[in-house]
Amino acid sequence: MIVSTRTVYLETMGCQMNMLDSELVLGRLRQLGYRPVDDMAGADVVLINTCSVRDHAEQKAYSRLGALKKPKAARPEMVIGVIGCMAERDPDGIFEKTPHVDLVCGPGELSRIPAMIEEVLETRQKLVALSENKSRRNSLLARAVDHDSVEALDLSREAGLPEQVTQAYVRIQRGCDKFCTFCIVPYTRGAERCRPPQVIVDEARLLAEHGCKEVTLLGQTVNSYAFPENGRRVGLADLLERVNAIEGLERIRFVTSYPGDFTDDILQAMRDLPKVCEYLHIPVQSGSDAVLKRMNRRYTVGRYEELLARARETVPGIALASDFIVGFCGETESEFQASFELVERARFKNLFCFKYSPRPTTVADRRLPDDVPDTVKRARNLAILQLQERISLADNQSFIGRDVDVLVEGFSKAAVKAQEAEQFRGSEVGWRRADQLVGRTRGDRIVVFSGSQADIGQVRCVRIQSATALTLFGELTPAAVANTVTPRTADVRRTTGP
Ligand code: SF4
Known part of the structure; x- marks a missing residue:
């Protein structure tokens, strides 16, 4: 070497x-x-x-x-x-x-x-x-x-692990076979290939042995994971069960899911396996069946909403997130309105919304005119984002007064900036904010609170005191200050007070 x-x-x-x-x-x-x-x-x-x-x-x-x-x-x-x-x-x-x-x-x-x-x-x-x-x-x-x-690169992980690793991604699949008409991924990342389950479990165990608390299983369409093993098919639910058995891990997530193939055994695994977080990122892209058809998304809005309902029924406290594209080829005002209304109904925890931009080699670029003016795309994007901001704010405000489990990721960016300011200028703001930590709940909500270096990499119980659309702010509970281990529960199951 x-x-x-x-x-x-x-x-x-x-x-x-x-x-x-x-x-x-x-x-x-x-x-x-x-x-x-x-x-x-x-x-x-x-x-x-x-x-x-x-x-x-x-x-x-x-x-x-x-x-x-x-x-x-x-x-x-x-x-x-x-x-x-x-x-x-x-x-x-x-x-x-x-x-x-x-x-x-x-x-x-x-x-x-x-x-x-x-x-x-x-x-x-x-x-x-x-x-x-x-x-x-x-x-x-x-x-x-x-x-x-x-695969050789994925397996080289042991040599390349940083000294302290709290969270890590573990790839379970590469590429995609769905060929949504707007998407370049099947052309740049190739056909869908799944890694063998044992390789995935070994990698997750290696990470846990190095102190990793949370793994996120990664794939373009993770729920279509399938690998033949001894005459049977290992699916995502089986994989979650195997990773859940790894000692030392505390949380498991998986992204990104495709609505078309989402089976109930995955929801049941989310409900039954204590380490699997109650968070599902499931991009819909549009609230109009006609647009979904032009996008070659192989489901309808009705089927998508049924899936959201089943997810909420099976996994109490689940946080749902989505992606939307606005201004896709030929999107009319009423088709956009259907997306807007879906956002209103679905009450996502958060969503990502993008203006359509044609990508070379895709079917949409070759066959469908990019005919929605940019000003209209911008206005539609803004309307969806503003609506979701109101929904996210109301959702986050419902946590005020509650205790949530937070896996602490590190000092918040504001705190790091303040620490730098303090170092170079002796700033008062820096002095007050230098101990602010940031972490996430099981439902992927961002929490900022005061703590110390010793909290980083640990799960801490935080009582929420205020909220914006993007962030919850709180303080460590007395039990957390005393370093008492807290139970692992979904974000909304634990409340304080009457
Ligand atoms: S949007 Fe997702 S499912 Fe569709 S082709 Fe791209 S990666 Fe595959």
Whole structure:
């Protein structure tokens, strides 16, 4: 094994998949002696992990790459790599627009990164590594390298684990077969492949042995997880049961679910397995059946609402979250109104709402006109977000006076800023806010409260005193201050007072 003394800067854009990929790449590089740094322009190796889901995300990646032009001219030995979905989608475009980039590597080939860096340094050739289906049409502007199994990267986790890990992602599947007409993921991440259950359980156990309290099982459509084992099919509910048995873990989450394949055994697992959190992120995308059909989403609004009702009935206290796209091809005012009304009825804990932006190669881009004006998209986006803000505020206010279990993630961003301000300017605000911690309830609600370093990585009981649409604010309960272990219950089951 070649040990490096180089520095590496890795910046991540996009979803949890990218965050996990970055963590694994950085873990592998750290294992090889690379030192992660925060200074992009001064690093020996710069990797930008990109997202292609929206045009805006790609423009942001190009802007970051543009900022590297001068540092690269000053230090030609610097290695610049573009990884992730944009790399997979348009390698030649990247080399054309940003010729100072040295390597481009798709999300399925990330285990190649250390070898690619070495090869760039040795040969000064531009390199590209794409997944199997794409590598057949090798890049014109760079030499294609052999592809390798990404499983090897997932399994390299042990060497790359940071010293303190409270929460971690565990991939259970890659790619997607659904081909929603707006989505680029099946083209950049390939067909759906599931990891063997034993590999997933071993990885989760390894994380627990390193002190991890919460794992999130990751996939594009986690509920369609299926793996053949001894003549039977292991599904997500079976997997949750196996991960639930791991000693040391306290919480299990899974994202993202697809409404079409969501079976009741998963809801029952959420109800019966104590470590599985009462939180379900289940994107609907539109409240109009006609729009869902144009999107090739294989369910109706009625079926979706039935699923929400079953989830609430089976899993008391469950928090539901969703995603919406507004301004999709041909979306009329009444079709948008149907989305608006669905948000009103569904009472989500939170939602993510995006303006439709066509992605190259998708069916929608090739066959459906992007005919909703941007001003209309903006207005619809704002209307949904404002409505959800009111719903989230009312939901969060219902927690005032209640005790909730919080897995403490660290100092809140405001506290970190205040600590820096205190350090540099002796600010009074910093003094008052420097002990603010942030964590999440089982239902994925963000909680800010005063505590100490010793609380980080622990589950603490917090009494909620005030709320905004995004955040609950509280204080440690006397039992939590005394460090008494608290029961693990859904957010809404525990109340204080009469
Ligand atoms: S289910 Fe649809 S939106 Fe989700 S990743 Fe697959 S194609 Fe994309």
